Amino acid sequence: MVQGDLREQGKRASTIRIAIGDSGELSTRAARAVAKEYLIQISRGIHPKSNEKATKASTIADLANEQKPGPVGITLKEAWARYKIAMERKNRSARTIESYRDHVERIFKDWLDTPLKQLGDDPGQVAAKHDAISEQKGPYIANGSMRTFRAIYNHARKTNRELPADNPVDSVDWNREKRRDTGMGVADLKDWFAEVAKLKNPIRREFHLFTLLSASRPGALKEARLEHLDLRRRILHIPRPKGGADRAFDIPLSRQMISCLMRSIRFGRQMHPYEAKNWLFPADGTDGHLTEQKEDRKVLSKWGNELRQTYRTVATPAGVSELDAHMLMNHSVPGVNSGYITRHKLLEDHLRAQQQAISNTIFAALGDALTTQPSLRDWLGRGAARRQVACAREAFEQREVKVPQIRKTAGATIIRLRPVSRAHSPQSSVQG
Known part of the structure; x- marks a missing residue:
């Protein structure tokens, strides 16, 4: 929004507030450029939305469109780095952290530099990824990797409100998982x-x-x-x-x-x-x-x-x-x-x-x-x-160890390692 006083013959006639545009469509830089142009018009006593300035307004809109950025925001790599720190603070086991790292860096390797907002706005892309993993890697790892992505996305949204509230993993049709019934009686x-x-x-x-x-x-x-x-x-x-x-x-x-x-x-x-x-x-x-x-x-x-x-x-x-x-x-x-x-x-x-x-x-x-x-x-x-x-x-003593063999020749000393059993090595005791 931009606000200013319209003046007639040096006196304030009215105060107006004008919407510049939606924050999801304009960058801050483009919005400032539009606001500056509007304030100039207001200072001259001209309402920015008047018909006489329609041509100028379209020029301003063109400027905004030219400066409109592509997808921005936290990437999957950055979100994973933050989530890993959170897991370490909560004393998650090294095996759990390694499992998450494997999913991110191996399964989602091609998404590492992709903004999460882009994936959040296109849940169909996430669902297609789950289908592809199911065919290539199997149903269990497909479900597991998507649980990892869901957790990272939810954690990232706590500090990145531009991310859609609906987790894109909700679009996934989960593979059926059956508990392995392989125990003995x-x-x-x-x-x-x-x-x-x-x-x-x-x-x-x-x-x-x-x-x-x-x-x-x-x-x-x-x-x-x-x-x-x-x-x-x-x-x-x-x-x-x-x-x-x-x-x-x-x-x-x-x-x-x-x-x-x-x-x-x-x-x-x-x-x-x-x-x-x-x-x-x-x-x-x-x-x-x-x-x-x-x-x-x-x-x-x-x-x-x-x-x-x-x-x-x-x-x-x-x-x-x-x-x-x-x-x-x-x-x-x-x-x-x-x-x-x-x-x-x-x-x-x-x-x-x-x-x-x-x-x-x-x-x-x-x-x-x-x-x-x-x-x-x-x-x-x-x-x-x-x-x-x-x-x-006895088995330990018979295990082969390599004992150095030193043989001197003209101008050089050659050392070779000869396998012998521990029982015949210079250190044949168990402690050796």
């Missing part, structure tokens, strides 16, 4: 144990077993450290589960779970003595711990989150209530009244007893297999751990 456990017993790596064997006994998410369990294990209180602390540090919790340990961890620690000290100083499930590599839990389906039929589903399935015949199962798995407790329950007050008595009941049910499914099947007897039978530790020590 009690009757399936004996065959699964036989498969695990045949794995060559004893640490991976204990990892899969502990995943089943604890229902822990594999990503959090792989990063479990020795300092997180409290044998006096019989708990394993998970500092950064799904949901970030705010969702940190303690897993009560049954007798079978403690035995499993003790075997892993003993194997680790023989197979990976340096890494075993920090990690419960050590391994070769820069991280020092297991980084991949996947197995060939022909070798091990169930692993990862399928063991979490199995745990929840077995909890029912074990007599564990739905509420206790939720707390043991660190799920959100349903219902208003349940919100008044203080979990850590139940941890070292009631919840541990429920954990023990689930472990007993799992091992009871083995029946007499511990004595009749050699592979299971060599893994879980009496005295089996001592024999396996000796085998792990």
Whole structure:
């Protein structure tokens, strides 16, 4: 709007207010140019909207159109950068942030420099993108990436009111998602144990077993450290589960779970003595711990989150209530009244007893297999751990290391690395 006084013979005749245009159609620069022209006309006693100035007004409109900018505003890249900071302030887990980053930088790579307003004004473009991702990447990642975009858009609109109030993701026809029903029942456990017993790596064997006994998410369990294990209180602390540090919790340990961890620690000290100083499930590599839990389906039929589903399935015949199962798995407790329950007050008595009941049910499914099947007897039978530790020590000593060979020639010294077993290397001890 522009306001001014019309004067006749030096005296104010009237005060007028005139609309310049809509802010969505004119830039600030163009509006100032139009306002300046209107004020000049008003100072001369001429109403800017009079017929005698129609030609001039059209010239001003042409000027506005010439200076009208293209789409402006925050881009997807800028909105993601701000949303990432917000997620970090809320202590979201690194895995969650990485998942969002992958969606933005890989799935929406061609939208990074696109203003969000342009996408908000054209929801059909977003719906078409969802359809394309569904065909190229699959229905699950298409839905997941659109949830990421929806969250970033909603966060950006808090500080960018030019964005349309309706989220463009609302135009998407979501793909149907079905919960994977791949958990095992009690009757399936004996065959699964036989498969695990045949794995060559004893640490991976204990990892899969502990995943089943604890229902822990594999990503959090792989990063479990020795300092997180409290044998006096019989708990394993998970500092950064799904949901970030705010969702940190303690897993009560049954007798079978403690035995499993003790075997892993003993194997680790023989197979990976340096890494075993920090990690419960050590391994070769820069991280020092297991980084991949996947197995060939022909070798091990169930692993990862399928063991979490199995745990929840077995909890029912074990007599564990739905509420206790939720707390043991660190799920959100349903219902208003349940919100008044203080979990850590139940941890070292009631919840541990429920954990023990689930472990007993799992091992009871083995029946007499511990004595009749050699592979299971060599893994879980009496005295089996001592024999396996000796085998792990022998395997470690036979692993090849590279020993430098120095050979001098005329004018040069040649150093070659010769593979030898640890038993014959200069540092043949386990600590070496």
